[in-house]
Amino acid sequence: MRKAIAAAMLVAASAGLQPSPVRGEATPRRSAAELMDVLMWSREPVGGPFALFDQTGRARTDADFRGKHLLVYFGFTTCPDICPTDLNEIAQTLIQLGDDADKVQPLFITLDPERDGFARLAEYVAAFHPRLVGLRGEADAVRRAADAYKVFYEKVALPEGDYTVDHSAFIYLMDPSGGYLGFFPPGTTAERMLTIIRPHLAR
Structure with missing residues (x-):
């Protein structure tokens, strides 16, 4: 898998180069470049309702997290580089x-529920922070959540017969009512996030 997969994938998409999806997977509704345009220029609402399950198997919806700012991240547990870097x-x-950390709830939504079962997800999120909640669901439920956040992702076949998941990698900041405040691009440092988040928590 390429280094900094999200950034590289977005560059390729803007140049008209799309990776080949695994046979049988539906073509994404919109390209990575189109979704990036939506985010950059706030052309459409971002975020919305979701119904998934956390790493313990408990049913969770967006309403469960009202009252806290959210840091929402979409990825998958076998992502070799950008996902662990951003989650760290x-x-x-x-x-x-x-x-003030109690005012913020981090969420990790897997884009690979086929491989990321509850046990695997639980082990993964615990490696980063005890308050990181992992979320998964059936493919349709994950797709609806990703579409709401304007996330690009698709399976990509590997030569040895396995697959990976190409995806955009943004950290979404949501307010306590579920409203969209903005996103942090891949590779954003904790120090940079703090400069944006702290003023919101003080309001």
Whole structure:
């Protein structure tokens, strides 16, 4: 899998180069470049209702997290580079927030529910931060959540017969009522996130 997969994939998409999806998977409704345009220029609402299950198997919806700011991240547990890097920065953000960290709920939504079962998801999120909630669901439920957040993703076949998941990788900041505040691009440091998040928590 390419380094910094999200950034590279978006560059390729803007140049008209799309990876080949696994046979049988529906073509994404919109390209990575189109979804990036939506996010950059706030052309459409971002975020919305979801109905998934957390790493313990408990049914969770967006309403369960009202009253806290959310840091929402979409990825998958076998992502070799950008996902763990960004999740580590989210964890560092919570650590550096100190007591204010209780006002922020981090969420990790897997884009690969086929491989990311409950046990695997539980082990993965625990490796980053004890308050990181992992979410999964059937493919249709994951697709609806990803579409709401304007996330691009698709399975891509590997030569040895396995597959990976190409995806955009943004950290979404949501307010306590579920409203969209903005996104952090891949590779954003904890220090940068803190400069944006702290003023919102003080309001």
